[in-house]
Amino acid sequence: MLVLGILALAVFLLGATANDTGQKGRKPIEPSLASSEANAFHIFNAIQSAGRLWGSALRHNGFSFFPAVMAKGTLLYHGDRHEQPPAGPEWLAFGIEHAEMFSRSHEKGQRQVQQQVRGLWEREEGGKNNSRGYLQMYTANRDVLLLYLDGMAAAKSHVGTLDSQDLVLRENRTGPWSDKMDELGRVRDICQIVIAWGFDGFVRSEIGHEVVYCDLSNGLNLLSSTRSFMPQDRLSAARLLLYQMARTASHEYDGLPRGQLRLDFSSMVSGFFFPIDISSTNPERPDLMRLGSASLNELKDIKSYLQDICLRPRRFTIDWQAITDSVVLRFSDWLALITTDKLSIGEFLEELGRITMLYIDAPSLPGDIYGEAKNHSEAFQRCKRHYLTPTYLVRKEWNADDYYIHAAVQAVTSDICQIILETRASFAALGRPRVATGVQIQMGPA
Ligand SMILES: *[C@@H]1O[C@H](CO)[C@@H](O)[C@H](O)[C@H]1NC(C)=O
Numbered sequence: 001m002l003v004l005g006i007l008a009l010a011v012f013l014l015g016a017t018a019n020d021t022g023q024k025g026r027k028p029i030e031p032s033l034a035s036s037e038a039n040a041f042h043i044f045n046a047i048q049s050a051g052r053l054w055g056s057a058l059r060h061n062g063f064s065f066f067p068a069v070m071a072k073g074t075l076l077y078h079g080d081r082h083e084q085p086p087a088g089p090e091w092l093a094f095g096i097e098h099a100e101m102f103s104r105s106h107e108k109g110q111r112q113v114q115q116q117v118r119g120l121w122e123r124e125e126g127g128k129n130n131s132r133g134y135l136q137m138y139t140a141n142r143d144v145l146l147l148y149l150d151g152m153a154a155a156k157s158h159v160g161t162l163d164s165q166d167l168v169l170r171e172n173r174t175g176p177w178s179d180k181m182d183e184l185g186r187v188r189d190i191c192q193i194v195i196a197w198g199f200d201g202f203v204r205s206e207i208g209h210e211v212v213y214c215d216l217s218n219g220l221n222l223l224s225s226t227r228s229f230m231p232q233d234r235l236s237a238a239r240l241l242l243y244q245m246a247r248t249a250s251h252e253y254d255g256l257p258r259g260q261l262r263l264d265f266s267s268m269v270s271g272f273f274f275p276i277d278i279s280s281t282n283p284e285r286p287d288l289m290r291l292g293s294a295s296l297n298e299l300k301d302i303k304s305y306l307q308d309i310c311l312r313p314r315r316f317t318i319d320w321q322a323i324t325d326s327v328v329l330r331f332s333d334w335l336a337l338i339t340t341d342k343l344s345i346g347e348f349l350e351e352l353g354r355i356t357m358l359y360i361d362a363p364s365l366p367g368d369i370y371g372e373a374k375n376h377s378e379a380f381q382r383c384k385r386h387y388l389t390p391t392y393l394v395r396k397e398w399n400a401d402d403y404y405i406h407a408a409v410q411a412v413t414s415d416i417c418q419i420i421l422e423t424r425a426s427f428a429a430l431g432r433p434r435v436a437t438g439v440q441i442q443m444g445p446a
């Protein structure tokens, strides 16, 4: 009876907790290994592209959040109409030209095209004829905590780049788009949220990475604030600025300079960990995944899980991006090569033999000087775990997020390994073909 009583109490308490989330009669959705495996390739790509513009542009609708540390000493740039650091949330760029866009001086009334596009920073200055701009440089005077939003979360668009902000973080409480794409409201709302979670701001990308810094008087030093020339006094017409900005952004294709922004992959939280509908909300763009296909209650559950992770100490247990990089380095170009029709059968077998050799243990033969019986079904195990090896050294320190990420990465390596090992086995069953390889140098047995 006592046991039953305790059980009943436990059920009652669990029910009470679920009701306390304000969602009567429904249990919050939870992350799971099954969801991570179902979305394995999306998670793998999100990890491999995090903090890098190239992959973030290809998969611009971000589903994931990464607590991050911007290193003390990192330099940031800001364009402003005022010489002194602004109060309140502001946009700081890693690229100088990005900030320069917003620091241009002009005659009053002659608005800059880029400022119209962004709809920001246009502050009226009564009584003056010239609106002067300032290019400010800051440095982090301590390690700064930022929440990184992946994909192209700084791109003000309707295709899904803003879902993680407007639907998850802001719970769909967005303002009118006509009011400068609601960017001021977005930045104010999200600063309020991330400050409460212990961050100094958040970081996202469009054409370059930008930091939305919530209080410039805390954690940053102003190093300089230089006034820009009026258009007629510049050395040139500055027609190239947009292209120069793009050139600078290209330096971030593979990430920011080493050490500037460190993502805590072991504290990653992704919509892909959860059992939600990730399909498109737009029939004309079925290729676009959207957080917007999930229900608002589900998105609130993801936010609440994210809050819990953010409030815990930073972990940095495993550099999951390094793991995915190893897999990509080994297999990506190779897969592209082997699926072309440019290879002769001999070259194809050379490549297939090469990529699988590490995992396959050749059978012993009569006459071997040293020989043992081998278990050939172990090739698949060896292959799928190969690049995950470093993570197993710290397995005792994994938390739930490491398990979700591991499930996803292992699902990807399993897929690759199954294909290459099965393909090898079917060719091995045919026997070695009598064809010339056309390859001059043979480095070892294929
Ligand atoms: C709490 O949720 C359960 C279902 O999960 C429901 O049966 C119960 O009525 C709810 N209680 C309150 C006080 O809302």
Ligand SMILES: *[C@@H]1O[C@H](CO)[C@@H](O)[C@H](O)[C@H]1NC(C)=O
Residues within 6 Å of the ligand: 167, 172, 292, 293, 294, 295, 296
């Ligand atoms: C967000 O609000 C809009 C407008 O009210 C609505 O059409 C949309 O379905 C909502 N999205 C979610 C995920 O609830």
Ligand SMILES: *[C@@H]1O[C@H](CO)[C@@H](O)[C@H](O)[C@H]1NC(C)=O
Residues within 6 Å of the ligand: 375, 376, 377, 378, 381
């Ligand atoms: C071979 O290895 C696999 C995977 O490790 C294992 O499940 C199987 O029992 C092994 N077979 C033998 C005969 O040892």
Ligand SMILES: CC(=O)N[C@H]1CO[C@H](CO)[C@@H](O)[C@@H]1O
Residues within 6 Å of the ligand: 127, 128, 129
């Ligand atoms: C053309 C123009 O707007 N001129 C103004 C420049 O500023 C002075 C002082 O504020 C005004 O008196 C002018 O009308």
